[in-house]
Amino acid sequence: MSNEHVHQLVALITEAAKTIEQEYAKGPDPIIPTLDDTKVHTTDSIPPSATFRKALALLEGASAQLLATVAPPAHTIVNRVMSFNDSGCLDVLVQNKIPDILKGKPDGVSVSDIAGATGLNEGKLERILRRLASTHILQEVKHGVFANNRLSQQLVSENDLSAFTKSCTVDIQTGARALNAYMNDHEMSFVELPQNTPWNKGSGYHKPWFAWFQETPEGAQSAINFNRSMSAFIPTVGREAIVDGYPWRSLPEGASVCDMGGNLGQFLVLINRKYPHLNLKLQDLPAVIEEAKNEYWPKEAPQALESQKIEFKAMDFTSEAPIPGCDIYYVSMVVHDWPDEVNIEILKLIKSAMKPDSRILISEIILPPLAETPDYEHAPQPLLPNGGVGAVRAYNLDISMMILVGAKERNLHQIQVLGDSAGLKFLKRWDMGETDLLEFTL
Incomplete structure (x- = not known):
């Protein structure tokens, strides 16, 4: 038995990265920006081509499968289980408008000044910002001094992506935390009604999510976020x-x-x-x-x-x-x-x-089929037929629909x-x- 499956994944990564580079080269700004570059790139506003999207899905799927293949299983599982910190830290970042504080300040802002502007505990805030910077959201330009980067600048409050983030970290997370309790409550999970959802279980509200929008002040605010978030979600x-x-x-x-x-x-x-x-x-x-x-x-x-x-x-x-x-x-x-x-x-x-x-x-x-079917274009081997992580957003959306409104992809x-x-x-x-x-x- 050889390591051919590993070599195949590396080849797919190389092929996909080359395709993406070629797609960038077709535009007016052919150089792919670094993560620390906050200058607006033309690709930020121009919808990517179908070729680019397919190459990006291939890159995501092959990279994730390569990591899952070569790493010890416990390494991968521990990282997956602890990924809940992504949402929690992003919630702190967006709800407190920290990207707004950092906007237009490439040399960064000290964590003490950020804490002063937000009223948050300085020591705990520094740990949260460093966790985000370690996953390429924000940059720590020097110890205890943080600045926006290519990703975090998309989360300023005027950007609709910040509204999408709030919808996910508040509404969807309310249901996600109750998902197991919901699944084991057979009076809810075995009855297909829009008011029988993990979100209902987690929030304690007994009407559908969309009714909550119209009937409560909190829901009305979430409705505003939701409407704005669709402007951000459509391009993605x-x-x-x-x-x-x-x-x-x-x-x-x-x-x-x-x-x-x-x-x-x-x-x-x-x-x-x-x-x-x-x-x-x-x-x-x-x-x-x-x-x-x-x-x-x-x-x-x-x-x-x-x-x-x-x-x-x-x-x-x-x-x-x-x-x-x-x-x-x-x-x-x-x-x-x-x-x-x-x-x-x-x-x-x-x-x-x-x-x-x-x-x-x-x-x-x-939803692309996970098992091979004759009437669908499948991802190249050794990827999963649906592309694996390259298609995970479809499955994330499927679970989100179950959580919020009891529906599905x-x-x-x-x-x-x-x-x-x-x-x-x-x-x-x-x-x-x-x-x-x-x-x-x-």
């Missing part, structure tokens, strides 16, 4: 690739695109910027629509408002049909929020509004079954990298 999973990857340009002048449950309309803003010939319609809950109409769109796409290219209409898509007669009904990150029976009803309501040539585009992160076949059950015909799967686009028709 490659949904922006759909802007270029689907033939929007071929749609005729004035064709209508209805984004159901589209939050503030972040995706439609991207569509409007690139395809201004399309008429856009945004539908979501009343409070979200008010924020979109009065705050988000006037800031992000005022020209769309002036030219009347965007229409806003509040709705509850679990009980109401969308605006009738649209050419495209875009349903993104909605299916994963609901159990099968609710999703089937949502799709039936959309079907009732469709005209004969309408299309439904379902944008979801599709699905594989391709499971979503096809939902469409069939609603009387729809599956037309095509558009591979967008991490996020897939599934097209259905009447």
Whole structure:
């Protein structure tokens, strides 16, 4: 028996790193920045290509599998179990706006000054910041003096990624800490209801997470974080690739695109910027629509408002049909929020509004199969067929949906079954990298 499996993993890492370097070379800033470089790089605002995303997933999967292979098992398990400190320390960093304190100060700020600005215990804060710096979030420029780096500067309070971090470290962690208690409470875990979740178990709130948003002051604040966090989450999973990857340009002048449950309309803003010939319609809950109409769109796409290219209409898509007669009904990150029976009803309501040539585009992160299947592109050996850690974000999202709303991510076949059950015909799967686009028709 040889060490060929180790050599194969090293070769995959080398190949993926070379591909990523080539992708950087195609842009205006071909040099990959160091972690200590806080200058904004063009790749920070330009959506990465599908080639880049696939190479990055390969690099993540092969690197993690190589470490798990060569390290003693106890070494790996101890590190995994203690990774809960990542969330705890990040929570301290973001909730106390420490990246804001360090902003624009490349020489750093002493921990005593940071403690003075935040009111936190200096000695304990220094240990937390050093833990973060050891995993490349922040940098310690000299002993006891910390500065932002390429990662931590993304967590200033004005950046939507800070809101996403709060949603994870507060709401999701509330449920994650109660996950085992929830699994062993059969009255909760064996009943598929949106108010029977690990988050309910951990928070003690007895209604669904989304109801908490509307009924409590704490929930209202979390709703604000959640809405902002979607602006940060969309680019990380490659949904922006759909802007270029689907033939929007071929749609005729004035064709209508209805984004159901589209939050503030972040995706439609991207569509409007690139395809201004399309008429856009945004539908979501009343409070979200008010924020979109009065705050988000006037800031992000005022020209769309002036030219009347965007229409806003509040709705509850679990009980109401969308605006009738649209050419495209875009349903993104909605299916994963609901159990099968609710999703089937949502799709039936959309079907009732469709005209004969309408299309439904379902944008979801599709769970790649862990076992080899003939109809799916698998990662190269010796990686796991699904790519291992390179695909772990899909599984993290799956567990997060179980924790918060009792829902789940699905594989391709499971979503096809939902469409069939609603009387729809599956037309095509558009591979967008991490996020897939599934097209259905009447």
